[in-house]
Amino acid sequence: MIEKMNEFGRDVTNFFERIGDRVKALLNGNRRLNHDIVIHSEAIPEGYKVVYQTERMSSVPSEQFRNQEPDPPAFLSTPQLAALHGKKVESHVISTSDGYLLTLHRIDVDDCMNETIGTVLLHHGLLGSSADWILLGANKSLPYLLSSMGYDVWMINARGNYYSRGHIEMKVDCEEYWSFSFHEMGIYDIPAALDYIRKVKNSTEEINFIGHSMGAAALLVLLSTQPRYNEYFRIAILLAPMVYMNNIKGPLKSNFTLLKELGERELLPQRKIPHDIARRYCKGLIIFCTNPLFFFSGLPEYTQWTDEFISSLLYHVPAGGSINTIKHYQQMSASGKFHKFGDMFSEYALSEVTVPIAMISSSEDWLATLPDVLKLFYTIRVPIDNFVIHGKKISHTEFVWGATADRLIFPRVFEYLEHGTNYTSFRNEIKLN
Template sequence: MMLLKGCFLVIFILTFRNLSLCDAEEFKGENTTVTSSTGNHTKKFILKMPLKDYRNETKKKVKKIKLKDGRSATEHDIGSMDGYLLMMIRLTSELPTKKCPVLLVHGMFQSSDRFLNQDKSRSLAYTLDDLGYDVWLFNARGNKYCQPHIAYAPHVIKSEFHNYSYEEIGCFDLAAAVDYILSITTFKKIHYISHSLGGTFFLVLNSLVTDYNEKFDRAFLMAPLGYHTTITNTNLQKELDDPTSLHEALIKVNTFEIFPYEAYGPIQDMVPDNCLGGKTWENICNELQIQKIMGIKSYNNTVAETRGGSTKILIQWAQNIKNKKFHRWDFGDSKNVEEYDGKDPPEYPLNAITVRTKIIYSPDDDMVKDTDIRALAKQMKNATTRKVKRANFKHDDFIDGEYVMEDVYSGIIKDLEYPKPLVKRVNGTKTPETKSKPTSGSLADIPWSALLSLVGLLLFIFISIISCCKKKDTNGACTT
């Protein structure tokens, strides 16, 4: 009987531990290297180019650092499939139990600094770390943390190094980051939280490389850039109305990146208005509010502090704005036929995305319209939307807003802590979303791990009572 009791005790312990895990169950694995399983899938969809999987050839370094608030973190060097050397930051919580990994992804021409420079009282990264989540900060190729390439020097072979749009970042950089996190942690899936173009990376990857839908548990996209049937900033729309001519003009003056290195040099101060390397396009820089986008606090910033990324990112976004679609890179009619078997670039197949996704938007966003956000979510199988209730909430307020913790982050954290079941469709439409309640709900809302733990507990109590009551003292009472 004691042996039986011991067995049920072990069952109870093993099942109870699942209560602290996210829906992405923990698993044990000995593999500590990034696999190359995505190569064939990505090659099928991405732009035609000679590819070699550099991820396992790259020396992976882990460096301990201290963040500005004094907490510990580590920098992780990884390689993308097409040879870019990337760096991620991992916060190391001091809590004894780590929860599901969470990947925070920055927006257009930004870096992980946008999350780390938030005030501590409204910092999403620090709050999640304090709650025990395994927090990772992404950096896309071309920003100040991801300048190296295995073959191209960024300031020597500029046209090759900066020959990427946000499609390559999604299918190569984000894929490499996800694979790396899963390879060195004990989880099958991660959570994903992004702002602006960071949401676009997610949409691109999971629509084109559908295997990755199985690697995300929950996704929270704050104001992702996708559909642009209308744009609030009509001046910016006018400036970007001819993306083909703009791209050709930038190439002619040897400008391939935001804040081109050759225009400012490595240490000279720069003026953010000239983000494209000259006065010719300063209206674009001003209308983009490049200073806000990149988190530049003053007009005196060295090039090392403000590296942004390829101008092709801006051009692809302009193509989507002009064509009022969310589509792949437009090469022009003749090249499109060669690349895509049609004159028009194909739209991203959003209905292939199955990850549970919450898209958070503001009706007063100056970069993406609420109607386009809702149209985007409608195309996805398991997406819902949440509107920010505060009036005059702008695009950069998702990072810099004074009340962003109250307006946005607290809702994300609540959804992580008390996840709801998958969104269901009835006759092709999604069922209305209800607020999550941590202490009530139907049996179907209870995680299977909790049910299993409850069964284990009841069995343990039942066996203990039987064992106990077989031993009676002289008064007929159960002994302990």
């Protein structure tokens, strides 16, 4: 079995090595992949020159992705990948109150729709980006499905990832720039996105929030520390929320020694776990064990994936993040509490969260374990539902791009969005019938 797995790994590696420099010609010469960049003057402070790269952000991919032939789903930015799917995505560059520059991606609404049925803001998970949401392609990706239903879909990119690497004053390679965790994403990034969306739409309508993993934690940070933002939301849907971490598995669990080997500012700028560390903590295909995201979250169920999908996936993830974010989660795994960075006694006041919340979790998830998600469900004030997926091989990352996500997860998301706070009564009616 191990030999077959290693053989698969060699096959994928050979696939990467077959891909050559023609991808650059594809990106540089294909005008179909151009997209709109929308920068409103009020979003960026006066006097600051924004440099926005439309192809890839500045991070350099690992060596296995060099000298590759064009495989269209890989090597493309979120807007370019969307264009390949026949969709159009706008890029909106905004600034936070503490000076970080973020990119919001918005799915262009179909011209034939007279009006939308609501607004949805998607927040990616740990080490992720907006690209995560559309890797499944034109017919299965959650943002596209929501857009086709009539929703105005926005995707946030948290500070430090490919699309949000900039600051009004600080350089990205300075230590102070990386002094953040999901706490700052909650108190600065999400509010900036919310205020900007409301201004662009000239509307105070309530927004629907879908947060995966770290995105769920960032939302709860915001709502518990700045309760006025509870009024901005209609409903929050948390996919595999990384909030309580007492029962997590893998190298993320209270392993403070490991962190010293993974960097001091940005987490692994080279985007690759050293082989000796990977083999020390991870058993399985080295191509996944050396990927920082899968190293922490567990190996994915890859047997239904094509080589092309794997190449695209491993090029887009991880999308970047700070070492402090990992430290913050390790601190919470040690304390068993949902608290501020470096202070286990400063717990976030979840009693301040009044937004109705629905959750989806899986029995195979290393990071958002069933006991921890259940603890969160019984802690929040307005729980709607805790949908648990048992025995379907849904790991932590596959809530967004898993081969069965469009069948096991997204339909439940649609039900939550449609019925909102009435979902519980709707569910009971279904059972009675």
